[in-house]
């Protein structure tokens with residue numbers, strides 16, 4: 029058999045059938061058909077493709093000839109596939125991977141008795157992105173048993189691999205003493221934090237020579253020209269603002285002003301011309317109109333200064349992640365929230381987790397925390413399966429550099445064998461991986477099917493013990509660490525990011541605050557276990573569509589000038605599987621492509637709950653480190669770092685200032701007090717005082733509190749993992765947040781079902797800026813509700829959340845004047861909070877015409893009435909003016925949309 033592993037002949041070349049011809053897809057010999065002739069897949073152009081490739085493509089792949097794009101026809105002897113016109117429902121999948129020819133090497137599992145049909149017997153995959161749901165599976169699963177891959181085998185516990193059950197501690201207080209509530213230990217921690225801080229400062233201020241010289245040689249810049257060049261490059265900013273052409277913007281602004289003027293005239297006329305015989309109607313209509321005008325204003329002005337941004341990933345790598353040196357990128361903890369595995373399919377969550385584990389970032393600096401608010405064994409088991417599958421999936425992604433790294437969505441993409449210069453070896457590995465994934469899917473679906481009916485005595489784990497989370501409203505905290513440092517390697521022998529299952533304790537009588545509560549629990553667990561300097565949160569249905577997402581965020585967060593004052597980097601929400609016309613307005617184009625860009629030019633986009641990378645310090649309620657330049661009372665242009673040069677200079681002199689984390693809006697605790705406390709070291713009492721304050725703020729966990737001082741992240745290397753895990757259980761207990769600032773001043777803020785808006789608002793009010801990051805390839809993609817009732821429910825929930833904020837102490841109309849919230853930013857927040865109220869005037873305005881018809885009266889003085897008295901311009905033309913206004917509005921918004 030002749031194999032051609034080298035370059036394939038140029039496409040389009042006339043192909044003559046010889047027996048030794050190489051398949052242009054996989055590189056194997058094309059081989060002969062049953063009749064002894066050369067196998068021909070495409071009768072149109074005879075593009076050489078072997079039978080296995082042909083059959084694979086016809087069933088699962090592009091379905092047409094790679095060269096001439098003619099749809100493959102069914103050849104004699106080849107199996108039927110769904111989609112063949114002749115017969116729709118023939119089960120051809122038994123033969124699907126029946127390798128009669130070619131290399132003869134079937135996939136490993138070929139002999140196994142696994143019924144693939146249950147997962148793949150639907151419409152052709154490319155048409156409907158569909159995940160198999162549990163119901164369809166039930167009864168069909170042979171012994172691709174979940175038990176085979178039960179939680180026992182893959183479990184690699186952080187503490188003790190022999191303990192397969194999630195760690196569970198009833199009384200953590202007993203053990204707490206062993207690692208020190210005493211102040212001596214405390215002082216040590218703070219001291220070591222300071223040393224570390226100093227070191228970090230040096231690294232940040234003089235990164236390049238420091239790293240190169242291997243020691244603190246602060247003066248030693250490069251000795252030759254090339255080095256100097258590198259130093260210069262490493263100091264270039266990591267991102268820049270791409271201005272929107274002034275002529276486009278100014279046109280838009282002129283129209284706003286014009287409309288504003290017309291509006292004034294309009295109201296002048298409306299108010300000064302009451303309709304005497306229909307006073308009520310007139311009054312109602314004028315009130316409604318004023319409200320509409322107001323909400324228009326609220327909506328317009330925050331769009332005054334939109335900006336785009338661009339990141340330089342290469343410079344980031346040059347500065348922090350050079351080859352051959354240990355990476356200096358900061359550690360990041362990634363949070364995934366789930367509640368109900370029956371509503372949020374575990375397969376989707378698994379895809380999200382896989383896309384995180386395969387992300388392009390140093391593995392020891394990524395940890396993935398999955399919060400399970402439903403304490404479902406299904407979530408736990410499927411996570412365990414996912415961890416196992418990641419051992420194959422992650423190396424595959426990294427080796428071939430594929431995108432996206434969520435398998436379901438990756439395999440939905442069709443590849444073009446000619447255009448993408450695909451290596452034959454890749455083709456084979458891809459198919460093998462696809463089979464592995466199908467198998468994984470079956471296992472997950474089997475778990476889902478099994479979970480449909482709860483046994484009377486509740487769930488039991490593989491080792492026979494009862495699942496601790498059987499009652500989702502009353503269960504202990506559970507943590508399980510998969511993968512990571514001690515969790516075994518992937519198939520290429522590399523370490524994988526740590527994956528942590530967390531289900532916080534739930535007890536009756538305790539408020540759990542939904543997602544916000546879950547996120548706060550994760551903040552604490554992650555602070556104790558890994559303490560990444562930054563955290564990124566996604567909903568379980570939002571996968572990483574770009575493996576570069578973390579690096580994109582770091583271009584802002586690790587930028588010396590921007591990083592100090594940036595509380596979060598928000599990515600736009602993009603969705604899969606929305607119908608062409610976006611029937612339920614899931615895409616929110618105006619919001620994500622215009623409003624958010626506008627806010628980015630003021631103080632920063634709002635936090636929308638998912639796809640957002642936070643600075644941990646901002647979540648701890650600290651104020652940003654601002655320089656004089658930042659505090660200049662310049663509303664718009666300043667905030668978008670027009671004066672970068674000035675800032676980076678003053679940044680150097682500001683080393684001391686950087687050390688101080690100030691606090692203005694929350695007077696309970698002030699970092700400067702702490703600093704003083706340490707200065708007067710001998711004074712034990714003041715130490716204890718500040719410790720008390722910290723406890724009041726962060727709760728009673730010395731380990732957690734100590735971690736809050738590590739502004740560059742990381743945990744002290746000496747800490748004992750077992751004690752950390754105990755502490756982690758302690759910080760997710762129900763009572764932990766009692767009498768602390770959690771949810772009030774720090775972490776995700778409670779009090780609204782749209783906790784995201786509130787959380788972001790709180791940070792902006794403290795003077796932080798946020799950044800909108802929209803690289804050409806969307807970094808995150810989610811599944812949007814695509815049925816009417818779900819969508820209506822969601823919109824209603826958001827509206828209620830806004831109203832909750834409106835009537836809370838955090839209402840942006842009143843909150844914290846004199847603070848650092850920029851005026852237009854406030855206006856934008858007011859707009860998102862009051863918009864639900866517009867429904868009332870809207871209803872009234874819609875009812876008015878009916879009343880007019882019935883009563884035969886009108887909300888505008890009739891032409892006769894006014895003309896006879898005084899004939900002015902607006903009385904005659906007002907309907908016309910409104911019409912013109914509407915047209916203008918429409919045209920301009922369309923125009924604007926396309927030009928941005």
Ligand SMILES: O=c1ccn([C@@H]2O[C@H](COP(=O)(O)OP(=O)(O)O[C@H]3O[C@H](CO)[C@@H](O)[C@H](O)[C@H]3O)[C@@H](O)[C@H]2O)c(=O)[nH]1
Nearest residue numbers: 365366367401542543546567568636637638781782784822
């Ligand atoms: O008790 C709960 C309830 C929800 N969630 C999680 O919260 C997320 C969002 O919940 P979902 O019901 O999907 O709300 P959506 O309206 O789809 O979400 C949008 O709106 C929310 C409220 O503004 C934001 O938090 C989300 O990030 C945003 O995607 C999901 O991951 C859930 O798993 C929890 O962890 N615990």
Ligand SMILES: [Mn+2]
Nearest residue numbers: 567569811813
């Ligand atoms: Mn959702």
Ligand SMILES: [Zn+2]
Nearest residue numbers: 051054078081
């Ligand atoms: Zn082939």
Ligand SMILES: [Zn+2]
Nearest residue numbers: 070073093096
């Ligand atoms: Zn062809």
